[in-house]
Amino acid sequence: MVVTPPLVDKRFSGELQQAITALSWSPSGEFLAIASAGGELLLLDFPAGCEELLRGNSDKSLSAIGFSRDSCFLMAVGQASCLLLWELGGSGIRPIPFDPIPLACGWIDQALWQPVGSLLAVGAGREVRLWDSSTRGWFPGCLDMAGTVQGLAWSADGMQLAASCHGELVIWKPFAKSEDEPLRIPTGSAGLVLAFSPTGDLLASGQMDRSLLLLPQFGQGRPWRFSGFPAKVRSLAWGQNKGVLAPPLAVAAAENVVIWEQRDASEQGWHANPLIWHQQRVQALSFAPGSNLLASASADGTVALWDGRGRLRQPLEGDGQGFQCLAWRGDGLHLAAGGDQGSWWLWPVAVPAREKQNRAAGFGFGQ
Numbered sequence: 579m580v581v582t583p584p585l586v587d588k589r590f591s592g593e594l595q596q597a598i599t600a601l602s603w604s605p606s607g608e609f610l611a612i613a614s615a616g617g618e619l620l621l622l623d624f625p626a627g628c629e630e631l632l633r634g635n636s637d638k639s640l641s642a643i644g645f646s647r648d649s650c651f652l653m654a655v656g657q658a659s660c661l662l663l664w665e666l667g668g669s670g671i672r673p674i675p676f677d678p679i680p681l682a683c684g685w686i687d688q689a690l691w692q693p694v695g696s697l698l699a700v701g702a703g704r705e706v707r708l709w710d711s712s713t714r715g716w717f718p719g720c721l722d723m724a725g726t727v728q729g730l731a732w733s734a735d736g737m738q739l740a741a742s743c744h745g746e747l748v749i750w751k752p753f754a755k756s757e758d759e760p761l762r763i764p765t766g767s768a769g770l771v772l773a774f775s776p777t778g779d780l781l782a783s784g785q786m787d788r789s790l791l792l793l794p795q796f797g798q799g800r801p802w803r804f805s806g807f808p809a810k811v812r813s814l815a816w817g818q819n820k821g822v823l824a825p826p827l828a829v830a831a832a833e834n835v836v837i838w839e840q841r842d843a844s845e846q847g848w849h850a851n852p853l854i855w856h857q858q859r860v861q862a863l864s865f866a867p868g869s870n871l872l873a874s875a876s877a878d879g880t881v882a883l884w885d886g887r888g889r890l891r892q893p894l895e896g897d898g899q900g901f902q903c904l905a906w907r908g909d910g911l912h913l914a915a916g917g918d919q920g921s922w923w924l925w926p927v928a929v930p931a932r933e934k935q936n937r938a939a940g941f942g943f944g945q
Contacts, residue, residue: 583928585871585883585892590924594618595635598916599656600642601905606649608669610907610914612922613640619654619662625669632664632673641687646696651711653698655686661700661709681707688727694736697752701727706741708752721750721760731772731781738796740781742769747783749797761797773814773827780824784811790829790838792848802845804838807831815863817870823847828872830860835874837888855882855890862903866910869929873913875901881915883927894925 596616603610610622617636622629633640633654640656645666652673654662660680664673683703690699696712704726708717725743732739739750747769750760767787774781783791790811792802809832817825823840830836835853858878865872870886877900883891899917906913910929916922 582891585927585929586894586925587928588926589894591921592620592629593921594620596920597918598902598920598922599640601903601914601916601922602644602652603905603907603914604645604649604652604666605647605908607908608649609645609652609666610905610924611643611645611652611654612914612916613643613654613656614920615639617656617658619643621652621673623669628670630672632675633662641685642689644689644691644698646691646698646711647694648696648711651698653689653691653709655689655700657685659684659686661686661689661698663709679709688730690730690732692736693732693734697736699730699732699739699741701730701741703727704743706730706739706750717752719752719756721748723748725768729769729772729783731774733774733796734776738774740772740774740783740797742772742783744768744786747772747781747791747793747797749781763793763797763801765791770810770812771814773816775816775824775827776818778824782814782816782827782829784814784829784831786810788831792827802848804848808834809859813860813863815865815872817865817872818867828863828865828874830863830874833858833860833876833878835860835863835882835884837872851888853882853884853888853890855893856880858900861901864904864906866906866913866927866929867908868910871910871927871929873904873906873915875904875915877901877918881913885930894923896923897921 594614596614600613612620617638619633638658643654652664660678663676681702688701698709706721710717723743729742747763769783771784781793788807789805811831813830815828827838833856837851856876862875872884874882879896881894885891899919904915
């Protein structure tokens with residue numbers, strides 16, 4: 579009998595005073611930022627072996643955090659209705675805070691750095707604004723929405739930005755000529771989460787009406803709608819392997835995780851492979867960079883690690899806490915997760931050689 583070694587055999591942990599709401603690794607891999615429902619923001623500096631609490635406990639929750647592509651800036655947004663920024667000088671150097679930038683738009687749930695470039699998209703009420711780290715000011719123009727911004731996603735090349743609100747999905751090219759109008763697509767319900775495929779032109783939108791929208795050709799093609807999910811689609815994650823067709827798409831609704839694979843170019847060419855394990859709502863999904871390994875975090879107190887055949891390789895537990903969020907380091911070998919009672923965990927993961935990315939083939943879920 580062959581005994582499969584565990585992917586994880588040790589962990590590191592810590593805690594904040596309130597539930598963890600967001601995690602973000604710097605692209606350099608040197609820093610991990612951790613935010614809480616109490617407005618706390620903790621920065622872990624791994625090369626220096628230290629941590630710094632950038633913001634203490636308050637009554638203003640943080641909803642989204644993230645590092646700029648060059649790892650020189652850290653942002654945070656949330657209940658306080660302002661944009662918070664810090665400039666990072668590198669490991670061992672104390673971050674320099676900016677004065678808070680007020681936006682007067684109510685609670686801000688959505689903000690996302692451009693994957694290539696210097697822009698930060700901020701969902702400020704019924705508009706999307708762009709802050710430019712190269713000028714340390716607002717980029718000219720903004721995107722007006724029909725309702726409050728629910729989701730944001732940049733295309734892999736950073737040239738197109740998707741934004742959703744109730745009844746509408748908009749694809750905006752900030753660098754296009756001023757007369758080029760954004761593409762506005764009626765959806766019939768609110769898009770709660772958006773994600774562009776990393777190797778192609780597909781945009782996925784998880785909808786409040788328990789459906790999944792797939793929009794080919796950067797929204798120019800006819801949308802494909804998949805219905806019948808047991809609840810709102812709250813989390814999406816694209817695989818990163820480059821196959822002949824689209825990479826696999828992980829979708830979470832209630833306690834269910836489904837991997838969608840494209841086997842031909844038609845709407846009927848998409849096939850679903852359910853991954854059965856969790857007992858309560860799945861809060862987050864993420865593929866490990868450079869591998870087929872999928873992590874799913876649930877309110878039931880487990881993080882599940884799934885291999886490239888859709889098999890459960892190892893469950894990780896949160897000491898009785900439900901999980902709220904997770905984030906892979908860029909090397910794909912370190913996984914962080916946050917709990918609903920303020921604890922956070924960091925696991926080194928031994929990714930098997932067979933799960934590492936094969937750019938010449940697809941993932942093979944369900945095969």
